[in-house]
Amino acid sequence: MRKAALGGLALGMRFDGKTEQELEYVTQRVGRASKPSELKITDLRIAHLQGVPFTSPVIRIETNQGIVGWGEVRDGASPKYALMLKSRLLGKNPCNVEQLFKMIRPFGNHGRAAGGVCGVEMALWDLAGKAYNVPVYQLLGGKYRDEIRLYADTPEVDDPKAFGKKLKETRLDKGYTWLKMDFGIGLLADKPDMLIGAGLWDIRNQYGNSKIGRVGSYGLTKHPFTRVQVTEKGIQYIADYVEKVRSVVGYDIPISADHFGHFDVNTAIRIGKAVEKYQLAWLEDLVPWFYHDQWRQITEAIETPTLTGEDIYAKEEFIKLINAKAVDMIHPDLASSGGILETKKIGDYAEEHGVPMAMHFAGTPICMMANVHCAAATQNFIALEHHGVDIAGWEDLVTGIDKPFANGFVKVPDKPGLGVEFNEEFAKKFLKKGEQWFAPTTQWDTPDSWDRDWS
Numbered sequence: 001m002r003k004a005a006l007g008g009l010a011l012g013m014r015f016d017g018k019t020e021q022e023l024e025y026v027t028q029r030v031g032r033a034s035k036p037s038e039l040k041i042t043d044l045r046i047a048h049l050q051g052v053p054f055t056s057p058v059i060r061i062e063t064n065q066g067i068v069g070w071g072e073v074r075d076g077a078s079p080k081y082a083l084m085l086k087s088r089l090l091g092k093n094p095c096n097v098e099q100l101f102k103m104i105r106p107f108g109n110h111g112r113a114a115g116g117v118c119g120v121e122m123a124l125w126d127l128a129g130k131a132y133n134v135p136v137y138q139l140l141g142g143k144y145r146d147e148i149r150l151y152a153d154t155p156e157v158d159d160p161k162a163f164g165k166k167l168k169e170t171r172l173d174k175g176y177t178w179l180k181m182d183f184g185i186g187l188l189a190d191k192p193d194m195l196i197g198a199g200l201w202d203i204r205n206q207y208g209n210s211k212i213g214r215v216g217s218y219g220l221t222k223h224p225f226t227r228v229q230v231t232e233k234g235i236q237y238i239a240d241y242v243e244k245v246r247s248v249v250g251y252d253i254p255i256s257a258d259h260f261g262h263f264d265v266n267t268a269i270r271i272g273k274a275v276e277k278y279q280l281a282w283l284e285d286l287v288p289w290f291y292h293d294q295w296r297q298i299t300e301a302i303e304t305p306t307l308t309g310e311d312i313y314a315k316e317e318f319i320k321l322i323n324a325k326a327v328d329m330i331h332p333d334l335a336s337s338g339g340i341l342e343t344k345k346i347g348d349y350a351e352e353h354g355v356p357m358a359m360h361f362a363g364t365p366i367c368m369m370a371n372v373h374c375a376a377a378t379q380n381f382i383a384l385e386h387h388g389v390d391i392a393g394w395e396d397l398v399t400g401i402d403k404p405f406a407n408g409f410v411k412v413p414d415k416p417g418l419g420v421e422f423n424e425e426f427a428k429k430f431l432k433k434g435e436q437w438f439a440p441t442t443q444w445d446t447p448d449s450w451d452r453d454w455s
Contacts (some may be wrong), residue, residue, distance in 0.1 A: 001223070004017070008357075009092045012336050016220050019265070026078075034282055035065065036093075036094075036128075036131040036132055037064055037093070038064075039064065039067075039093050039095055039127070039131050040063060040064045040091055040092065040093060041061055041062070041089045041090055041092050041093075041094055041439060042062050042063055042064050042065055042090070043060075043061070044059065044060070044061050044082070044083070044085075044089060044090075044441060044444070045059075045060050045062075045438040045439065045441050046059055046060070046073075046079045046082060046083065046085040046341070046438065046439075046441070047060070047069055047384060047424075047427065047431060047435070047437050047438050048079050048431070048432040048435040049364065049427065049430040049431060049432060050431075050432040050433070051391065051430055052363065052364045052388065052391065052397065052430050053075075053362060053387050053390075053391055053394075054072065054074050054075040054076055054363075054387075055074055055075060055076060055432060056074075056363045056364050056367070057072065057077070057078075057082065057115075057119070058070065058071075058072050058073075058364060058366055058427070059071035059072060059073065059078035059082050059119045059120060059122075059123050060422070060438055061089070061094065061120070061123040061124070061127060061222060063094065063127060065128045065131075067127060067131065068127075069094060069123035069124060069125075069126040069127035069130070070122070070126050070416070070418060070420075071118075071119040071120055071121070071122035071123030071126065071366065071367075071370070072115065072119050072122060072335060072363050072364055072366045072367040072370070073115035073116055073119040073335070074112055074115035074118065074119070074333065074335035074336055074363065074367075075335070075362045075363050076112055077112035077115035078112075078115075080116075081107075081108075081113065081114075081115045081117075081119075082119050082120055083441055083444045084107065084116065084444065085104050085116055086115070086441060086443060087446055087447040088103060088104055089104075089120065090445060092363060093126070094124045094127040094128060094131075095124075095128045095131055095132070095211075097124045097125055097128055097341065098341060100120075100121075100124055101117070101121050101124070101338075101339065101341070101342070104116075104117050105117060105314070105338070106431060106451065106453055108313050108314070108338070110311050110312060110313045110317075110336070111117065111311040111313075111336060112181075112336070113313070114314075114333055114335070114336040114337070114338070115336065117338070117339065118334065118335045118336060118337070118338060119335065119367075120339075121339030121340060121341070122334075122335075122339055122340060122366070122367065122370040122418070123142075123192050125139065125339075125341070125417070125418070126417040126418045127417065128417075129416045129417035129418065130416045130417040131284050131415075133139045133416050134416060135373065135412075135413060135415060135416060135419055136340065136370075136373040136418055136419075137373040137374075137376045137377045137415055139411060140340070140341065140344055140373065140374070141153075141377055142377065143152075143377055143412055144376065144378070144379050144381075145149045145376055145381075146204075146376075146411065146412055147409040147410065147411055147412065148272070148375045148381075148384055148409060148410045148412060149177065149178060149232040149370045149377060149382070149384070149389070149408070149409055150179065150383060150384055150386040150406055150408060150409060151176070151178035151179065151180050151181045151254075151256060151358070151385055151386070152171045152178070152179055152386050152389050153362075153387050153389075154166060154167055154170070154171060154179065154180065154186070154389075155182070156181065156182040156183065156184075156186075156259070158187060159246050160240070160241045160242075160244035161244055161272075163181065163222055163245055163247040164244060164246075164247065164248025164249055164351075165248060165383070166281060167179055167181070167248070167249055168248060168249060170389070170390065171389070171437070172249070172253065174389075174407060174408065175407040175409075176389075176408045177253065177254075177409075178253065178256070178383045179249065179253055179254070179255045179256070179406050180255070180256040180257065181245060181256070181257055181258075181312055182257070183238055183241050183259075183437055184206070184259045184260040184261040185203060185228070185230060185234070185261035185263065186203060186204045186206070186259075186261060187237070187238065187241060188238075189203055189204050189235070191234075193231055193233050193234075194230065194231055194233050194234030195229070195231065195234055196228070196229040196230075197227050198227070198228050199243075200214055200215045201213065201215065201218040201226060202217075202218045203218055203228065203261060205218060205219055206218060206219055206261055206262055208247075210310065216263060222262070223263055223286075223288060224265070224286055224287070224291075224294075226262045226403070227264075228261070228262065228263045228267075229263065229264075229267055230267050230270065235270055235271060235324060237298055238271060238274065238275070239274040239275055239278075240279045242275045242280070243278060243439075246278050246333040247441075251266050251279065254281035255280055255281060255427075256281040256282045256284060256358075257266075257275075257280050257282070257283050258284040258285060259285075260283075260285070263445065264285060265297050265298060268283075268286040268287060268298050269297070269298055269301045269302060271286075272286070272298060272302035272304055273301070273302055274300050275304065276302060276303045276304055279304075280304050280406035281305065282304065282305040282306065282307040282328070282358070283302075283304050283306055283307070284307045284331065285304070285307075285308050285310070286306070289308040289309060289311060289312055289321065290317070291316075292320065292321060292324040292326045293320070293324075295308065295326035295327050295359055296324060296325060296326045298455070299325070299326060299327055301307065305328035305329055306326075307328065307329040307330065307331045307358065308321070308326075308327055308330070308331060309321070309327075309331040309332050309333075310331050310360035311333070311335070311336055312332065312336065312337060313336055313337065314337070315337075315338065315342055315345050315346045315349065318330060318332065318337075318346045318349065318350070319349055322349065322350055322353050322355055327355075328355070328356075329355060329357065329358060330346065330355055330356075330358075331357075331358050331359070331364075332346055332357065332359060332360065333357060333359070333360040333361060334361065334370055334371050335361075335363060335367055335370075338442075339370075340370050340373060340374045341409055343359075343374050343378075344374050344377055344378050347374075347378035347379075347380055347381060348378065348379075348380075350380055351379055351380035354403060355380070356381075356382045357378065357380050357381055357382060358381075358384070358385075359371055359374075359381065359384045359385065360385050361384055361386070361440070362385065362388075363387075364388075364394075364397050364398075365394070365395065365397050365398040365405060365420060366397070366398065366418070366420070366422060367419040368384075368410070369398070369413070369420050370418060372410050372413075373385070373412070373418065373419075376412040380439050385412075393426065393429075396426050397422070397426065397430070398420035398421060398422060398423055399420065399423050400413070400415060400419060401413055401419060401420055402419040424437075424438075
């Protein structure tokens with residue numbers, strides 16, 4: 001009591017009865033982000049990174065209480081998908097996450113077009129968690145697990161033995177317990193008597209704006225319309241490739257498969273049957289996700305589990321896919337599927353129908369942590385993709401967690417919000433050429449349209 005009295009006397013003498021200054025001094029160690037009901041969004045800026053592993057625009061949402069929320073536009077998408085939302089968010093309370101999501105949801109669409117809405121949603125949850133001083137998973141209802149299992153994507157190698165060795169040395173020996181490989185028809189390019197009708201297409205470039213030849217762009221032509229077929233010799237080559245990889249890796253580890261190429265349902269079934277004996281964990285994106293009937297044909301014809309969903313926006317199309325019994329598993333990318341809460345809703349619906357959920361991901365640790373919280377809170381979650389295993393410094397893009405960041409599993413953080421902070425000084429080395437670092441975005445401050453989509 002004596003010390004308290006002396007302290008009060010000293011304080012009174014120091015500020016000479018100035019109440020506001022006394023209060024400022026007394027509460028200098030008290031967190032200022034302690035009034036969630038008064039929290040307001042004051043700014044939104046973006047740093048566009050490259051090589052992480054692809055291009056990823058990182059979102060920074062600022063508030064009147066000094067706390068910052070981090071989000072991320074999906075890999076390969078334009079920052080403008082997020083910037084156009086700024087005028088709808090200024091002055092709003094970020095803790096009203098679902099309300100704001102419903103307001104900006106109409107500005108998203110399938111694939112990369114969803115990136116802005118989803119990236120903003122991640123940042124809103126980060127802010128809400130920091131404002132209430134709880135991790136995001138707690139705001140979703142709590143967690144089912146303390147660690148999140150990763151599956152490691154691995155770029156293909158033409159020699160299957162060398163690829164199997166790469167999987168073992170750079171994935172299994174680092175602690176990964178689930179792998180993914182590619183063995184598409186690109187492996188058959190330039191090999192005689194393995195492909196029919198492939199000569200007019202740029203079949204090695206199934207992603208992006210591949211060159212337009214006499215019959216069109218391979219990368220932008222939906223699978224059934226290329227009419228590329230694989231011969232029996234080609235099918236056998238693919239089966240032998242998988243067998244040789246399995247002989248190196250063994251059968252204790254699940255191996256998923258992706259990147260097959262653009263061909264029809266018949267070819268998909270033939271490939272699926274040819275590799276059944278190697279017990280793959282799933283075959284991914286054999287045909288575009290919206291061909292529900294074709295997916296059901298494939299699923300019913302082969303024994304290996306089927307999976308799709310990384311480009312689907314929002315729960316409604318996942319519900320259709322699940323109701324059609326089109327695939328054995330779903331595969332949302334949280335940066336396209338609607339963000340953290342929407343992806344949990346997708347997982348919950350799938351769980352009710354006995355469908356497991358793996359999660360696609362190819363961005364920075366900011367987006368990974370959004371996935372980690374969602375995966376922790378969703379019961380039917382299986383494994384989360386990690387695309388940045390081979391990128392030096394990838395883990396150092398964030399601070400606030402123990403490293404190594406990802407060694408087969410990621411620990412679910414208990415810190416507020418997403419549990420990490422963007423390491424801005426280090427991340428500058430990844431800034432996309434010609435871009436500015438979190439440049440002012442005042443040109444996006446003012447809304448210039450009436451957004452209601454009903455009368």
